Amino acid sequence: MMALMLFSLVARAEEVDLRLRGLDGELKDNTQVYLDQLPAIEVEQFPRFRQQITTAVTDSLQALGYYNPEIELVQSEQNPARVTVRVTPGEPVRIRTLNVQLQGDAETDPAFAELQSNFAIRQGQVLHHDNYEKAKASLLSLALRRGYFDAAYRTSRVRVTPWEKAADVDLSFDSGPRYRFGELKVDTDRPVERLLNPLVQIEPGEPYHASRLAEFSRSLSSTRYFKQVEVLPMVAEADEQYRVPLSVVLRARADNEVEVGVGVSTDEGPRTSVNWEKPWINSLGHSLTTSLKVSAPSQDVTLVYKIPRGHPLEDYYTIQGGYQRLDQDDTVSDRLVAGVHRWNIQQNGWTRDVFLRSEYESYTQGEQEDESFLLIPGVSFSRTRVRGGLDPHWGDAQTATLELSEPWWGSDTRFVRFWGRSKWLRTLTEDHRLLARAEQGAVWVDNVEELPPSLRFFTGGDTTVRGYSYQSITPLDENGDRLGAKYATALSLEYDYRFAPKWRVATFVDSGTATNDYRDDWKVGTGFGLRWLTPVGPVRLDLAFAVTEEDTPWRLHFTLGPEL
Known part of the structure; x- marks a missing residue:
């Protein structure tokens, strides 16, 4: 008897399993969501929940424009807990009539005409209530972005006639007046007038647009003078001519900031860096950055006074100085550099650097011991375009530098030197990417040994020809010591496949040469690698084989940092 009672209690507690039939795609998915929101239904409660189940199905279909469904609930005789929802x-x-009326200043605003031409709902479309709400929201969103702060709907109505399979949509949108930019109200802890004036591209009386404020805020943040930037419209303080004052709150960064970093690469091994920055020296916006980088083969200290x-982001000078010690393979070099640079960032994204640099270098390259003093004017152009943040799906980067030296202005050597590199990243499909790189260097000089090692060309290593050690591809002297070359070319093609959200595998082929006459053999490295996306950028580990060498030696390459 006790067992029978327990069995009866279990049976009564068994929950109904609703099985949906007859729908596909969006209709099925939406209806299942509505059914899943119903409370648990025990078998004995099913008769009382019939109407609630039917209502849930009806509501889910009406949301997608289906107002005339046929719904049948069938309870299995063999298993009462199984209920088929057919x-x-x-x-x-479908939308029979669509009447959208604009009132106020928006009636003559071309942006609203463009929005209406691409409206989320159209006459003849199935009445999708989510699209209807999106259409309404798009008008309000555009109004707020363009300064119609009094905008509101006077009418927003949908009349559905299910037996006619028709819906009539009426929207009456009153934008009110368009507000305009007013005066700036600046709250700052430093004298910023000289810096702020070139950044302000907003004139009082111009029509309000939120994107102009966002651009202004980004420019202020990008100067790196401020730790806090707030640019907000004070709509409540608008005057009778609908001019909105702008509140600008700026708080300067600390007088001194120090950043310590560590890293590792196959070319240099472990390395550490220390950056000391004084982002604000005076009211003119002068700043100073000092960096120290130390690794086993190289020690480098650099000072940059800006x-x-x-415009502090687009037009500025830098005075630079530094010292580098290099002791790697057949090169030992002590190098002092000082220079003046004029930077200009153009609207098309290109950065131009016109410079005059002086260099003193004392060096040993193989068996050659020498020193040189050079006064080098030059120009450099660079541009980087990236889409996709830390894990880009599209991008390219170009840089090119032309510099020269002449004895008649005090240099030890006459030369003209060019170096350029271009990188491309393209996504073929969602998980497949191609990366390509081309690099070319050339120096026109009577004898390459007249140049210090820093101006000769070498190739090979993590970022040029994998499978070879750093700068190992170069002409050699009779003792097998590296000399450096007049020309260098490096090419690379890589294919990446993403097999997990943060992981990719790669295969690649690199080729390059450093030569004085392009009669030397080209070196080829190929292999495969692993990519791990981290919050600080991709970590790359490659196993590369130098296929043009005897016995095909292999080499591991490890790098951290952006791909472009």
């Missing part, structure tokens, strides 16, 4: 959706309701000339 649905025939019927013909959808002087804005006009």
Whole structure:
């Protein structure tokens, strides 16, 4: 008897399993969501929940424009807990008339005409209530972005006639007046007038647009003078001419900031860096950055003093100086550098650097011991375009430098030197990417040994020809010591496949040469690698084989940092 009672209790507690039939795609998915939101239904409660189940199915279909469904609930005789929900959706309701009326200043605003031409709902479409709400929201969103702060709907109505399979949509949108930019109200802890004036591209009385504020805020943040930037419209303080004052709150960064970093690469091994920055020296926007980088083969200290000339992001000077010690393979070099650079960032994204640099270098290259003093004017152009943030799906980067030296202005050597590189990244399909790189260097000089090692060309290593050690591809002297060359070319093609959200595998082929006459053999490295996407950029580990060498030696390459 006790067992029978327990069995009866279990049976009564068994929950109904609703099985949906007759729907596909979006209709099925939406209806299942509505059914899943119903409370648990015990078998004995099913008769009382019939109407609630039917209502849930009806509501899910009406949301997608189906107002005439046929719904049948069939309870299995063999298993009462199994209930089949059979649905025939019927013909959808379509938008018979769509009446959108604009009032206020938006009536003559071309942006609203463009939005209406691409409206989320159209006459003849199935009445999808989510699209209807998106269409309404798009008008309000555009109005707020363009300064119609009093905008509101006077009418927003949908009349559905299910037996006619038709819906009539009426929207009456009153934008009110368009507000305009007013005066700036600046709250700052430093004198910023000289810096702020070139950055302000907003004139009082111009029509309001949120994107102009966002651009202004980004420019202020990008100067790196401020730790806090807030640019907000004070709509409540608008005057009778609908001019909105702009509140600008700026708080300067600390007087001194120090950043310590560590890293590792196959070319250099472990390395550490220390950056000391004084982002704000005076009211003119001068700043100073000092960096120290130390690895086993190289020690480098650099000072950069920045002087804005006009727009602090687009037009400025830098005075640079530094010392580098290099002791790697057949090169030992002590190098002192000082220079003046004029930077200009153009609207098309290109950065131009016109410079005059002086260099003193004392060096040993193989068996050659020498020193040189050079005064080098030159120009450099660079541009980087990336889409996709830390894990880009599209991008390219170009850089090119032309520099020269002449004895008649005090240099030890006459030469003209060019170096350029271009990288491309393209996504073929969602998980497949191609990366390509081309690099070319050339120096026109009577004898390459007249140049210090820093101006000769070498190739090979993590970022040029994998499978070879750093700068190992170069002409050799009779003792097998590296000399450096007049020309260098490096090419690379890589294919990546993403097999997990943060992981990719890669295969690649690199080729390059450093030569004085292009009669030397080209070196080829190929292999495969692993890519791990981290918050600080991709980590790359490659196993590369130098296929043009005897016995095909292999080499591991490890790098951290952006791909472009």
